Amino acid sequence: xxxxxxxxxxxxxxxxxxxxxxxxxxxxxxxxxxxxxxxxxxxxxxxxxxxxxxxxxxxxxxxxxxxxxxxxxxxxxxxxxxxxxxxxxxxxxxxxxxxxxxxxxxxxxxxxxxxxxxxxxxxxxxx
Numbered sequence: 469x470x471x472x473x474x475x476x477x478x479x480x481x482x483x484x485x486x487x488x489x490x491x492x493x494x495x496x497x498x499x500x501x502x503x504x505x506x507x508x509x510x511x512x513x514x515x516x517x518x519x520x521x522x523x524x525x526x527x528x529x530x531x532x533x534x535x536x537x538x539x540x541x542x543x544x545x546x547x548x549x550x551x552x553x554x555x556x557x558x559x560x561x562x563x564x565x566x567x568x569x570x571x572x573x574x575x576x577x578x579x580x581x582x583x584x585x586x587x588x589x590x591x592x593x594x595x
Contacts, residue, residue, distance in 0.1 A: 480577050503578060517592075519585050524561045532568075
């Protein structure tokens with residue numbers, strides 16, 4: 469990861485703010501370094517491709533239980549609201565193990581677009 473990309477990731481993590489209110493709390497994520505913010509919904513038994521990106525890191529917030537996450541060599545079932553940082557060029561994947569749809573919020577860190585996907589494995593025959 470280049471020095472500038474590492475600065476973007478550190479800046480992003482450092483600037484996540486949590487504010488406690490009488491009714492609960494909220495977490496605020498910096499939006500300026502974000503190339504995209506998505507809610508990804510996976511159908512039961514389906515998976516994204518095992519992939520990495522040349523030009524972006526990703527920050528995921530798990531919204532629902534029932535997902536299996538792969539980041540590098542680590543494979544686990546994250547808790548709801550778990551936050552996951554995926555460094556640039558690190559293989560990663562999400563799989564839905566649940567009987568219901570499951571979601572993750574994805575924030576891109578760095579300048580990128582949908583063409584910045586290098587698929588290592590794909591259940592749908594995409595390259």
